[in-house]
Amino acid sequence: MAEEVSIDQEVYDRLIAAGTSERIARAKAKAATVRKSKIAEGASLGPRPADQAGKALEEYRSSQGGGGTAVATKTGGDDTGNGGGRLTPDERAARVAASLGTQPSSIGVPAASEHTHRLLALVPPAGIQQVQSKQMDKVYTWPHLLLVEFVALLAMGSLLLIASFFLDAPLGSLANPNQVPAINKAPWYFMGLQELLRYFHPMVAGVTMPGVGVVMLMAVPYIDKNPSARPENRKVANLAFTFFMTFWTILVIIGSFLRGAGYEWVWPWTQGLGFTL
Amino acid sequence: MARKPPSFSDVKTNVQDNVIWKSIFRPGSIYRKGYRDTSRDRALAAMNNVLYHLHPVKVKRHGLKLTYTYCLGGLSFFLFILLTITGIFLMFFYTPAAGAGTEIAYANMRDISASVTFGNLVRNLHRWGAHAMVFTVFLHMARVFYHGAYKPPREFNWVVGVILLLLTLLLSFTGYLLPWDQLALWAVTVGTNMMGYTPVFGEQVQFVLLGGVSIGPNTLLRWYVLHVLFIPFVTVIFLAVHFWRIRKDGGISGPL
Numbered sequence A: 001m002a003e004e005v006s007i008d009q010e011v012y013d014r015l016i017a018a019g020t021s022e023r024i025a026r027a028k029a030k031a032a033t034v035r036k037s038k039i040a041e042g043a044s045l046g047p048r049p050a051d052q053a054g055k056a057l058e059e060y061r062s063s064q065g066g067g068g069t070a071v072a073t074k075t076g077g078d079d080t081g082n083g084g085g086r087l088t089p090d091e092r093a094a095r096v097a098a099s100l101g102t103q104p105s106s107i108g109v110p111a112a113s114e115h116t117h118r119l120l121a122l123v124p125p126a127g128i129q130q131v132q133s134k135q136m137d138k139v140y141t142w143p144h145l146l147l148v149e150f151v152a153l154l155a156m157g158s159l160l161l162i163a164s165f166f167l168d169a170p171l172g173s174l175a176n177p178n179q180v181p182a183i184n185k186a187p188w189y190f191m192g193l194q195e196l197l198r199y200f201h202p203m204v205a206g207v208t209m210p211g212v213g214v215v216m217l218m219a220v221p222y223i224d225k226n227p228s229a230r231p232e233n234r235k236v237a238n239l240a241f242t243f244f245m246t247f248w249t250i251l252v253i254i255g256s257f258l259r260g261a262g263y264e265w266v267w268p269w270t271q272g273l274g275f276t277l
Numbered sequence B: 001m002a003r004k005p006p007s008f009s010d011v012k013t014n015v016q017d018n019v020i021w022k023s024i025f026r027p028g029s030i031y032r033k034g035y036r037d038t039s040r041d042r043a044l045a046a047m048n049n050v051l052y053h054l055h056p057v058k059v060k061r062h063g064l065k066l067t068y069t070y071c072l073g074g075l076s077f078f079l080f081i082l083l084t085i086t087g088i089f090l091m092f093f094y095t096p097a098a099g100a101g102t103e104i105a106y107a108n109m110r111d112i113s114a115s116v117t118f119g120n121l122v123r124n125l126h127r128w129g130a131h132a133m134v135f136t137v138f139l140h141m142a143r144v145f146y147h148g149a150y151k152p153p154r155e156f157n158w159v160v161g162v163i164l165l166l167l168t169l170l171l172s173f174t175g176y177l178l179p180w181d182q183l184a185l186w187a188v189t190v191g192t193n194m195m196g197y198t199p200v201f202g203e204q205v206q207f208v209l210l211g212g213v214s215i216g217p218n219t220l221l222r223w224y225v226l227h228v229l230f231i232p233f234v235t236v237i238f239l240a241v242h243f244w245r246i247r248k249d250g251g252i253s254g255p256l
């Protein structure tokens, strides 16, 4: 599927010698190979838009007698140069006119330039969203992440297929509102609630406790104000969550496996599990 | 005058190098002629793909480690898709009708298990998949908690997650009634009796959910519509918000 791109050894060695990391040097050396082969095919790679617009601005300013440097195309908020890094309205008007070709080449971009779309470079730095995020160690989604996801999907898919081949979903006898079955249980994920129903008034066990529980769960990020995500800094939070999860799991296990006819306590080895999925 | 059969690479070139193929696969697609394993083409493969709605071009390296997400969110989503597909299959053979003399729903269930081609297998997949989804969503929530992955700016996505958890439970619970056997009827009775204890509006809530004072044919129809249409629809909307927020909040959290 993928053609292996050879590494431009010369570029690679130069970058390594300059102290660039191995991974980046490899990527840049590959890019160099591709660029060479494109030029060999006769493709014109052209100048970079930012370079050209920067040069044009510099020329314009020196022709106007100003000594500012070209900052208009920098997006890093580098506020040197005249006008605090912004183009003056005059400059802007001149550049727009120049790139639209309505005025003879006054600022270096030929009026008949085929590069009129480089208007992009006219956006003043203040108009550009400045994203401040730290450089992170990242990898390409394709192929790395998609491969992991595909494997996970295959594993889960085959697990389910095998289970479905050997285990049949239950189907009891026809529903009969007049005949309450001896063992009468909710689905397993609600067994915690049914177990609570044993100890509390139905309104408390069936409405108040689950209601408060859900609201508390939603409020977790607003209650836990600790900015650290490291386990060693959030022992209380982890302990509390583990406590509730364990408590709930125990209720579900008791309800599912240790309750029999009439919802009375039974041991599985005396009367079986009384549990259907 | 025997002609040499075209070689595999001739066929591949001809298939890939035409107007139709190129109109389907955007530049950078790995199926397009000339894909090369370079940074540029890897970036384009994600950027020019419908998956760009879900995945950025690059992801944090630590997020790839199996032990960071355990793929639990992804697996929950996969199970949701699988349940949609198997559920549509089951809908072809199921009518939500019950009542003395017209026990169609239950009869349909027997037919699906006994005589529909692959019916039993698909029903099993749907049933075990539903249990598995409840389980993976729970575990996903736990892993998000232990990573503190709900901390700013991800607070609201946790709230969206809790709503997704409730929707998952509701999907599972409404489906539980549909076989219309003793198991379904009485499990659902236990659940809906509790709703009757809602303060002030208890009786009204129960009446609306059951389509009457007790579980009957109306309940079956009501829950069927909720199960196959309404709750999945709402879930898809919340899933869209959930995935969108993951990207807007700066991708996966961490490293710890």
Ligand code: HEM
Pocket: B069, B071, B072, B073, B074, B076, B077, B080, B137, B140, B141, B144, B147, B149, B150, B154, B157, B158, B159, B160, B161, B162, B164, B165, B168, B239, B242, B246, B251, B252, B253, B254
């Ligand atoms: C239908 C159920 C759900 C689906 C399909 C789903 C899907 C996903 C996916 C695919 C991710 C990406 C990372 C990962 O796989 O762990 C994710 C992240 C996240 N999920 Fe869920 N989720 C669901 C339910 C929940 C629940 C119940 C919660 C919490 C109560 C939750 C809270 C979050 C948060 C806060 C993140 C960001 C985590 C991070 O940045 O590390 N989600 N979800």
